[in-house]
Amino acid sequence: MALPECKTLLLERRDHALYITLNRPQARNAMNRAMVGELTAVLDAVEADLDVRALVLRGSDGHFCAGGDIKDMATAHAAAAEGDSEAFYRLNRSFGELITRVNAAPQVVVAALQGAVMGGGFGLACVSDVALADQSARFGLPETSLGIPPAQIAPFVASRIGLTQARRLALLGLRIGADEAARLGIVHEAVTDAAALSAGIDEVLAQLKRCAPVANRVTKSLLLATRTRELEALLDDAAAEFARAVTGPEGGEGTRAFVEKRPASWNQ
Template identity: 65%
Template sequence: MAELPNCQTLLLEQVEGVLYVTLNRPDSRNAMSLAMVGELRATLEAVRQDAGVRALVLRGADGHFCAGGDIKDMAGARARGGDAYRELNRAFGALLEEAQAAPQVLVAVLEGAVLGGGFGLACVSDVAIAASGAKFGLPETTLGILPAQIAPFVVRRIGLTQARRLALTAARFDGAEALRLGLVHYCEH
């Protein structure tokens, strides 16, 4: 059994061959801070070679999966200059690549906010289960930001036509529409 990292923004619980990973920043609807991205990457690295962990179940605390990137972290990175902002984006992009390449089955349990970076995490999962009331969307364009790190994964998951529409309009939709688009595999009513 791999030694799991000590985390401040994640709750980790291993039950037999399943590692339950809970995004645990409920005050921000589990928005991904740079610390959370680092902890997720460290967790993936810790279990990458562990044959005893066959599945990862990723969910959010207190009724929300993930509201996307932490706006405070983004603003701080922008204030520090281009390199800091690029590093923040690159760390998140690396997380998506590593999650998609994980040898374990990655199951995403999606409820509440599934926005921006949370939407990206849903797109790299092997199995995505959504609550019908989950709220999906790519709100980056309303903030003047391109969803550049997420876009390739969204396109692979639902196709260019729908990905382009969602990115350009910042449309919000529920679990049933996510199922129709092929973003999720199951929608619980």
């Protein structure tokens, strides 16, 4: 697997996980067009790689992501003033395409959240499979206070925490801490500090090693499909996937490992 060269991201492979660090500390890791493009390129590079079983998203210098970069808005304003009627649409929609890709990534997406988790950063947290936050984390959807809607983020927030809570957060522009985020289900666990956050991520990744990579990919796909597919058709497909798994290499290895009372080959 060849990873792309990145200017706004730091990439580090550790065992079965790829750590992706948003790295624009001067802007609290606000997401600009370059970062959107680089994240998309990384997702493309690892999509079919079964050795990369987790993507750990985090931010540099004590912040996760402060949302979208306001400088991109200025660039879109200039383009619109010159007659480009689609400038703001393209800018906004490009992030929606990215967050959709992260949501559907075949790997387990783990979010390590600190400091600013705002706007687009909030959206990324809401499409993670596992999210942990330390007590420095502050979550919010400030868009309406700036006179704009959280257009690409809103569906994913509502899917994560339910419509009524999404309404409250978005329509009041509220900011909440890690404990409230855990209560609402934005994150799965709120921990005390950065050291506990790092230890928690290590525990998640250790647990993940017990799960077969292809089985995990199929399971994630089936879970996501529950929101869009008709039930009987989805169950038909699920049965076909089950049959393939039972007779495939992972199913055989899993059964042998259980009988022989040893870890499976993917848990090494």
